[in-house]
Amino acid sequence: MRLFVDTANVKEIYEAAELGVVTGVTTNPSLAAKEGISDPDAYKKTVQEIAKVISGPISVEVVSTEAKDMIEEGLKIADWIDNVWVKIPSTLAGFEAIHKLSDQGINTNQTLCFSTNQAILGAQAGSTVVSPFVGRLDDIAQDGMAMVGEIVEIYRKFPTIKTQVMAASIRHPFHCHQAALMGADISTVPFGIIKKMAEHPLTDKGMELFLNDWYGSK
Numbered sequence: 001m002r003l004f005v006d007t008a009n010v011k012e013i014y015e016a017a018e019l020g021v022v023t024g025v026t027t028n029p030s031l032a033a034k035e036g037i038s039d040p041d042a043y044k045k046t047v048q049e050i051a052k053v054i055s056g057p058i059s060v061e062v063v064s065t066e067a068k069d070m071i072e073e074g075l076k077i078a079d080w081i082d083n084v085w086v087k088i089p090s091t092l093a094g095f096e097a098i099h100k101l102s103d104q105g106i107n108t109n110q111t112l113c114f115s116t117n118q119a120i121l122g123a124q125a126g127s128t129v130v131s132p133f134v135g136r137l138d139d140i141a142q143d144g145m146a147m148v149g150e151i152v153e154i155y156r157k158f159p160t161i162k163t164q165v166m167a168a169s170i171r172h173p174f175h176c177h178q179a180a181l182m183g184a185d186i187s188t189v190p191f192g193i194i195k196k197m198a199e200h201p202l203t204d205k206g207m208e209l210f211l212n213d214w215y216g217s218k
């Protein structure tokens with residue numbers, strides 16, 4: 001499973017890139033707004049900054065709601081950088097946009113996916129990747145990770161489906177562990193959670209012991 005970092009914070013992305021553990025980035029309008037980005041020009045500038053250090057896919061979301069407008073916006077976004085995945089919501093208009101953008105060779109990320117049926121529709125429409133939102137389903141007492149497992153199982157059962165599965169709305173390190181076990185191709189993870197994935201008290205204690213023994217013996 002590949003790890004992407006889920007943020008529009010360029011500093012965090014540069015730090016994550018230095019670690020060598022992430023191969024892509026996902027953004028959305030909320031993450032952009034959190035960084036003070038509220039217009040297409042600023043979004044474009046930030047995405048182009050990100051592309052200087054991340055050569056893998058960078059997801060950028062449309063804010064249009066009608067198919068025609070999503071397609072127009074998606075085509076503009078696709079011009080910003082080479083490695084963009086245009087994020088399109090899981091609505092009927094969104095499926096039409098995914099279909100028409102993918103027909104023009106544009107990579108798409110089917111976002112806001114909350115059901116296996118939505119993932120089936122996105123794959124038919126030709127999405128490059130689907131983003132099942134695990135944490136937000138957990139929030140309403142549904143099993144987000146079970147949805148990831150079902151989507152992976154169905155996509156693998158039908159080899160003509162080329163759509164990848166990216167676990168999204170990841171809230172804690174155990175979500176990453178579970179997504180990998182479910183066979184997700186990618187998990188997109190906030191940087192704080194990536195850092196937590198590295199933590200283990202026995203690693204800290206072990207280092208302390210090794211260093212005490214080493215320096216204590218001098």
Ligand code: G3P
Nearest residue numbers: 006026135136168169170
């Ligand atoms: O990748 C989608 C993600 O950013 C949504 O996460 O925590 O807002 O549900 P969250």
